[in-house]
Amino acid sequence: MNEIQFPGNLLREMRETAPLVQCITNYVAMNIAANVLLAAGASPAMVHAEEEAGEFAGIAGGLTVNIGTASPQWIAGMKAAIGGATAAHRPWVFDPVAHFATAYRRKVTAELLTLAPTVIRGNASEIIALAGGTSSAKGVDSRDPVELAEKAANELARRQACVVAVTGTTDFVTDGRHAARLSGGSALMPKVTALGCSLTCLVGAYVAIRPSDPLSATVAALAHFAVAGERAAAGSDGPGSFGWRFLDALAALTPEVLDSEARIERL
Template sequence: MPYQPDPVSGALVAESLALFRQHAPLVHCMTNDVVQTFTANVLLALGASPAMVIDAEEATQFSAIASALLVNVGTLTRDRADAMQAAIAAANQAHTPWTLDPVAVGALTFRTAFCHDLLSQQPAAIRGNASEILALAQQSARGRGVDSLHDSASALDAARQLATRSGAVVAVTGVVDYVTDGQRTLAVPGGSALMTRVVGTGCALSAVVAGFAALPGDRLQHIASACRVMSCAGERATARISGPGSFIPAFLDALYQLDAEALQ
């Protein structure tokens, strides 16, 4: 019988979200240019504080005082890669957890080599689609830029191997999200197809994962909770609207209004 990951618990998701709102983490987002505003608004709706500091000198200073660091390679340049390396070094020195979003890894050579180099630098979490996780684990993958040509279940073994090798909690996202530390795995169902029809939901999820990874307690549970918070908000937003044009405001409202009852 195929391995069946445990489903994430709604009650524990609610506990993680309450802890997130209590701690209100300051999330340093070195993210791509396309999604900065949306990412900031998602974090604000959930009660966190976003910051987008990109200059190498300032990023080094800021990652040492932030609660969490996100490294998203969506619009990677060589100067930005140097700034990210410096920020990661400072974060590790300050014991600030950092999260990698390997956007389009496997499809493009510079970012693929860069992200492979980062795996030895103690990421707390990695969040990507199936093609990205397969490529990062150095397994055969087919991707089309940011679009995955694999379903998340097909990358589950690769995610476990990547988690074991890197020490990170790995979230491979799709119709069902799988979150693993290499030993334990949680399945996170839900979400909405409309989340793939607007720019930035995956990148914003990575920022939310970064913030939840900074919480005290069970990091696997917290990161699975981050995935469920976003998928639940997507479901609730879709129930209220008719298309992608009205989805984003409804989604931000749903994040802001999420409570334990909704997450059950």
């Protein structure tokens, strides 16, 4: 048993405070991630230019950084934003999309990891490779089960002194001392592009609400996705209708239903 908080109170605060979240994500994800944050109750802003990203990070409650379609100018914007967030004592969340795929991605990932992310969120293949193991992935989609990534996640969390979230059929979250497994969601979720990237942005929103407890905040974000995903899948014909039903389900979810339907196993 551990101290991970129930997610309902955090969702209530999300709706009351609508935290401003600076999202530096990829071209594929920008629109869906902004809609996911609005549906959940947060206020997204996609601000990535080096000239303004650091300044903006000082007014945002949290920052998220995603290397899915990164290029040198974007990396400069990410580093400026992380510098601004760090100076303002704001949390930042890292999504290492397919970081193992090319030498360029490996280099920028190594650089960003030295800047002390508060949370790392990735799929199982990404987390296994980030911890130094061999993953089976070829691109942005995972080809490894989450269970295989749990040890890697714990090692990475201890090495980086941060929270690590691994997502897939089940999810696993750890800070290297306490951990949780979450079930729920739907097999339709990986059939809609950039839902993982959008989840990373939602982790940024919850961590903005609870910067002092990033483990509970990350669990709350994953629980919000898992319950909304399960509810949305119930009436869906396929990825298309799931996509809009999922946004509706994120918005309709109440703190009470979140607490009663979230399946969180505290480890």
